[in-house]
Amino acid sequence: MHIYAFGSICRGEIDKGSDVDLLACVDGPAPHIDTEKYSVYQYGRLRALWEEGNPFAWHLHLESKLLFASDGSDFLERLGVPAVYAQGDGDCEKFRVLYERSFDAVSQSSNSATFHLSCIFLAVRNFATCHSLTLGEPIFSRRSPLLVNPSLDISSEAFSILTRARLLSTRGYGEPIMSNEIDAAIEAVRVVPQWMQALRSQKLS
Structure with missing residues (x-):
C-alpha cells in the first residue's frame, strides 16, 4: 500500500473550506x-491513467506527496511523467455542455439553485484546468478560471458564491446561498x- 496527500494542501492553497485529499x-x-x-485506486488503474495522459494522473504527478509506503518506495514517482494529455477538446466540450444545462436550469427555476450553481463552478473550473493542461501549463487550483489567460471576467464576490455553492453541495459546509446571491451569480x-x-x-490560433 502507498498513501499520498494531493491537491490544495500540497500546493499551499488551503482555507476554511479545504479538506485534505488522500x-x-x-x-x-x-x-x-x-x-x-x-x-x-488499484495500481493497475493508476498505470492506465498514466498511459492515457488522464488529467487526474497529471494532478497526482504534479501535486502529490508520499505519506506512507509499505515497501519503502514511491510508486507514483516510479511511474514517471504521464503521457501527453490528448482529450482536451472532448473534455472541454463536456464541461461546456454542463455549463449550458446548469445555467438553463438555474435561470428557469430557483429549485436546487445551489446544486446548479455548484455544477456551473465545476464546469468553469474544469474547463479552465483542461484547457491549461492542453497548453502544457496545467492549473489545478480551484481558482483556475481566474488564473488562465484570458481569465474569466467575473467579480470576486460572484466567484465566491459559486465556490460556496460547490462546498455546500459536496460537503454541506458554509452559509446558505441567498436569493439575491443566486440572481447575482446568474447575471455574472x-x-x-x-x-x-x-x-x-x-x-487553435
Whole structure:
C-alpha cells in the first residue's frame, strides 16, 4: 500500500473550506479503507491513467506527496511523467455542455439553485484546468478560471458564491446561498460562453 496527500494542501492553497485529499494505492479490494476519507485506486488503474495522459494522473504527478509506503518506495514517482494529455477538446466540450444545462436550469427555476450553481463552478473550473493542461501549463487550483489567460471576467464576490455553492453541495459546509446571491451569480456567469470560446480559439490560433 502507498498513501499520498494531493491537491490544495500540497500546493499551499488551503482555507476554511479545504479538506485534505488522500489517495490510497492498493493491489486488490480494500474494504478496510474508508472511502469517505480516501480515494482508493488499484495500481493497475493508476498505470492506465498514466498511459492515457488522464488529467487526474497529471494532478497526482504534479501535486502529490508520499505519506506512507509499505515497501519503502514511491510508486507514483516510479511511474514517471504521464503521457501527453490528448482529450482536451472532448473534455472541454463536456464541461461546456454542463455549463449550458446548469445555467438553463438555474435561470428557469430557483429549485436546487445551489446544486446548479455548484455544477456551473465545476464546469468553469474544469474547463479552465483542461484547457491549461492542453497548453502544457496545467492549473489545478480551484481558482483556475481566474488564473488562465484570458481569465474569466467575473467579480470576486460572484466567484465566491459559486465556490460556496460547490462546498455546500459536496460537503454541506458554509452559509446558505441567498436569493439575491443566486440572481447575482446568474447575471455574472452570462459571460462564460464567450470566455470558453475565447480560450479555445486561443488554443487553435
